[in-house]
Structures are given as C-alpha cells and as structure tokens.
Amino acid sequence: MSSDASGILPAWQAELWSHFAHAIERDRVAHGLLVCGPPGVGKRLFADHMMAALLCRERSDAGEACGVCAACRQVAAATHPDISRLVPEEPGRQIKVEQVRAFTRRLYLTPQYDSGRVGWIEPAEQLSPSAANSLLKTLEEPPPNCHILLITNHVSALMPTIRSRCQLWRVPPPSADMARMWFEAQEVDTAGLDADSLRTPFAVQDRRERDYDGLSRSWDDALSAVIRNRQDVSSVAEGMARQPVDLWLDWLYRRAAALMAVALNDERDTTLPRTLLQIAHRLDPAALQPWLAQVAEAARLAGTNADWQLVIESVLLDLKASLKRRPATS
Numbered sequence: 001m002s003s004d005a006s007g008i009l010p011a012w013q014a015e016l017w018s019h020f021a022h023a024i025e026r027d028r029v030a031h032g033l034l035v036c037g038p039p040g041v042g043k044r045l046f047a048d049h050m051m052a053a054l055l056c057r058e059r060s061d062a063g064e065a066c067g068v069c070a071a072c073r074q075v076a077a078a079t080h081p082d083i084s085r086l087v088p089e090e091p092g093r094q095i096k097v098e099q100v101r102a103f104t105r106r107l108y109l110t111p112q113y114d115s116g117r118v119g120w121i122e123p124a125e126q127l128s129p130s131a132a133n134s135l136l137k138t139l140e141e142p143p144p145n146c147h148i149l150l151i152t153n154h155v156s157a158l159m160p161t162i163r164s165r166c167q168l169w170r171v172p173p174p175s176a177d178m179a180r181m182w183f184e185a186q187e188v189d190t191a192g193l194d195a196d197s198l199r200t201p202f203a204v205q206d207r208r209e210r211d212y213d214g215l216s217r218s219w220d221d222a223l224s225a226v227i228r229n230r231q232d233v234s235s236v237a238e239g240m241a242r243q244p245v246d247l248w249l250d251w252l253y254r255r256a257a258a259l260m261a262v263a264l265n266d267e268r269d270t271t272l273p274r275t276l277l278q279i280a281h282r283l284d285p286a287a288l289q290p291w292l293a294q295v296a297e298a299a300r301l302a303g304t305n306a307d308w309q310l311v312i313e314s315v316l317l318d319l320k321a322s323l324k325r326r327p328a329t330s
C-alpha cells in the first residue's frame, strides 16, 4: 500500500485541506482527529499530510509540512520517535485492549520534539469493544501536547462516544473528471474504469500494486477446481486464508454478484471467467440466496477473531452444496 507523506494531495481533497490548514494556523486542531469517508478516496494520504503538518518544525503558510526539516525527514523515513501506531496484529483482525494500553503508555512518554506526539489508529472500526472503551479514557483526558488520528472506512461502526470526542474529517470521493485527471497524471489508462472505480481511485491503485488481477485468477482457478472435485476444500481454504483478507473478500463479493446475475440469466457484461460461467449456469437462484447471506457473514467474521480458514472452508463447501440442490428441470 502506498503511504507517501510527500505524495501530493489530490484535487478533491484541496477544500478539506484548506479547513485543516486554517485549524492548524489558529491552533484549533482537536486532540482526537477522525478521518473518515468511503474506501479508496485517499484517507490515508490525507491523514499522512495531517500528521506531517503537526510534526513539521517549519510548516508553510498553507499549513503544509516543509518536507526538509529534521522532523519531516524522520516522518518520511518512518523513524520519527514521537509517532505511535496502533494497527491490528494481523490485517483484518481486531485491535486488542492490551495493544491500546501499550499505545496509550507510549503517548504519555515525553516527546523528543516540542511539537508533541502523534498517535495513529487504523482501521479504527477494528478496535474491539474493550479496546474502544480503553481508548475512550485517553480521548477524554488526552496526554498534553498529543494528537490521535483515527482512520476509518465505517464511521458508523465506531462507538458513538468515540465519535463524539473527535473532530470529524470527512474525505469526499472525487468527481469522475477529477478522478480521470488524477489517473492520467499517473499515466493510467482510464478507458476500462467504471463509475465505481472512478469514485475509489486509491482502491484501484492499491489493487494494481498488490496484483489483484493475478490473485483473482488464482482464486478463480481454485474455486473451479474445488467445485469439480479436483482439489480438496481444506487445502484450498488454507491457501486462501494466507492471502490478503480484504482483497479476497472483494473478489468473493464480485464473484457472488456475478454468479447470481448469471443464475438469473443476466449475462450482460459478466466478469466471470469461462470455467466459472459454466458452473454458474448450473446454479439455482433460490439455492444461491442463502449463500449470498453467508458471504456477507464471512465479511463480518473477517473483522473478528474467528478461525478464518474455517470461515473460507464453509463458504466454499456451501457454494458447492447449493449447486447440488438445483432441482431437475426438463
């Protein structure tokens, strides 16, 4: 994932940034800063800029970090001593209460620089309930000279008491034109991008960097192999469980929607590869319905400490079972 503090803010964040610059200039930046907005709009980049501006020793009039002072160089090299990060131990998992306690202890240490400490929590919606409660105390009585940035795709999934103690920074999605200009500046061809991709340019960029297309192809092959009894479900699930949870869920959602569309005889712009298309023709929409609910449940379980391999295994087995249930037709 690209997390480049020196990266230029995209045009659709300019207005929001001017509000932040105004706040920092007047010393009105709250201790708790909640950066929210839909996935893929560039929240991390915006939060990176906020953090760099808070720590910089020679901030510009526009509230931007200078990029050259000692603090800025340490931020860029990820060696700044006054930054504490709180992230899940494994991607997709919950942030535990013990982690919050250790994080809070670090925030109380005397900062190296007089600009104070910055805490970074991402993704904030993955704080377990007890972790959120523990953090709440710190947000109510923050250590002096300290800012805590919370980054979330799902602000409604946070405890209302956490939300109410933070200043909200809502990063908007771009207009289609702004997104096209942004992609073109990076020499990305925008011809094949649908409206959804244009609203989530950073998600598109992230998927490219992490070879989402290659992973999708390997998951498609594994799925058809399982359905055709050419590969064992638990070994396929074991392999999938080791791969990025967010990308796997994205792939699962897309495949589920496409399988349903084909099962309902809608093959317009289907994205299914040929082998899965043949399988989709054998699916009964009524039998597929409970499976779609299971896909949503799998996404929910990804954020808990459930056995992820078992979750994947049951998703695969139940899809297989819904194939068999197809009633005999003439």
Ligand SMILES: [Zn+2]
Binding pocket: 055, 056, 057, 058, 059, 065, 066, 067, 068, 069, 070, 071, 072
């Ligand atoms: Zn600087």
